């Protein structure tokens with residue numbers, strides 16, 4: 001995993017080199033997003049240049065009309081004034097048309113960029129291995145698709161327009177003022193000193209404040225997402241009041257920081273107005289004397305005043321741009337971090353095809369660690385012959401799920417290899433791997449859609465008959481028929497809700513239909529009531545037949561259907577034998593079994 005990617009985004013203490021890397025990564029992403037529309041972007045920029053120039057021409061034309069058109073009109077010559085008015089009108093219309101075109105075009109460009117980015121985030125995060133998803137919380141990944149994209153949208157939709165138009169407007173206005181009246185230009189130039197001081201002051205303070213505001217808002221969202229995803233635990237442990245307090249305090253933080261942002265603008269905005277007014281007053285004073293002395297025409301003074309006044313107009317919008325720029329830059333950094341994340345498990349360059357696996361699994365001197373500082377499996381060698389049903393037991397944290405994840409190739413071993421029919425999983429064609437090895441997790445996740453669609457996930461081309469047969473085999477058919485729309489019932493709609501046991505049966509039917517050579521089952525624990533447990537136990541017998549099966553057994557009753565029991569502790573197998581052998585022995589499993597039997601009486 002990259003230093004600055006997944007783990008890095010919550011850090012704020014980057015070295016210079018890391019900051020450079022992050023900036024380069026963001027720019028690469030921006031470049032790749034803009035590249036396909038470079039033609040349109042260039043054209044849009046040219047249009048902004050022309051339309052801004054058209055707007056800036058206004059006061060100069062007014063000056064010309066007053067200083068040349070009016071005297072000519074007094075001499076019965078109306079042509080200069082009419083021509084000036086005509087040109088004013090035409091530039092106004094052209095400017096308006098260009099702005100209309102630009103508005104539509106820039107919105108289209110921004111839409112295309114955002115859709116491209118949205119797709120990239122989705123496709124890439126879906127492709128990333130479990131290693132990434134286990135370290136990246138859902139709240140954070142949701143933010144990438146929501147608030148981060150919103151920040152970029154805001155920048156593209158209004159921020160860049162404001163900046164580009166604002167900068168051009170100020171530059172063109174200053175040039176026009178200098179060419180119209182050099183002295184007024186110099187006054188404006190002098191006003192840049194207090195303006196620079198005020199802007200710098202605003203920039204320094206706003207940088208921290210805007211960032212704090214973003215963090216406060218992100219904390220609110222993360223708290224909300226975590227509360228909602230863990231709503232069952234919240235209710236079970238009566239955490240509502242505590243959560244309400246925590247959320248309330250986060251809202252307070254958010255309000256405080258935004259209060260400080262408002263105060264900042266409360267100084268910056270009037271500061272701008274003051275500098276603008278003082279500059280206009282000086283231009284008026286200096287210009288007025290020169291008009292009286294005959295060194296400056298009255299129209300030119302009027303235009304100089306208009307230019308001076310308008311020069312300050314884009315400043316406030318540009319200050320807002322700074323905020324959206326910061327948010328978008330931070331969002332771009334986080335998104336580029338995710339997009340440059342490489343899957344921990346990569347597809348083989350020359351994949352080996354294995355059309356019909358028998359299901360023999362071998363751990364060949366496997367060493368595995370999630371993080372460099374802690375080895376989970378030290379030296380692990382194990383053979384699981386094809387067709388055997390293996391129950392894996394052991395205390396919590398022993399490494400049972402880790403073993404399952406390695407067989408499913410959610411992770412690769414740090415050393416050694418996991419093999420299917422003698423082929424290293426790393427060399428196996430991903431399609432063959434997914435067909436041959438299926439894992440049924442405890443949560444028995446159902447996707448939105450019908451029951452039939454949920455069963456057919458492992459074999460999308462399955463006919464309705466095949467789906468029905470699979471459901472019947474695992475004893476799910478009867479309850480499915482009893483649902484409001486049978487197999488077409490939407491599992492996420494009211495009325496289509498299924499119990500935990502039924503959900504598990506649907507996931508068994510799914511696995512049965514997929515018909516893998518190796519089935520891994522992380523057995524559900526306490527969520528099932530007694531009748532559901534019996535149903536699931538019966539279904540298991542059918543599901544496990546004729547394939548290699550590894551059950552992470554939480555219920556010792558399940559062990560009875562296994563050919564072999566493996567007892568695991570701290571990443572090693574400490575007992576290995578048939579259930580009867582181990583029960584009649586004096587080892588760890590015999591003790592566990594005796595305690596369980598006693599608890600039943």
Ligand SMILES: Nc1ncnc2c1ncn2[C@@H]1O[C@H](COP(=O)(O)OP(=O)(O)OP(=O)(O)O)[C@@H](O)[C@H]1O
Nearest residue numbers: 134370371376394395396397398399400401402403
């Ligand atoms: N994604 C992960 N990152 C870092 N460490 C992990 C990760 N998943 C598991 N571990 C650690 O690996 C060890 C083995 O975990 P594993 O989930 O395989 O145990 P288990 O035997 O399945 O436990 P349980 O019966 O509680 O599910 C534990 O110490 C756990 O903290």
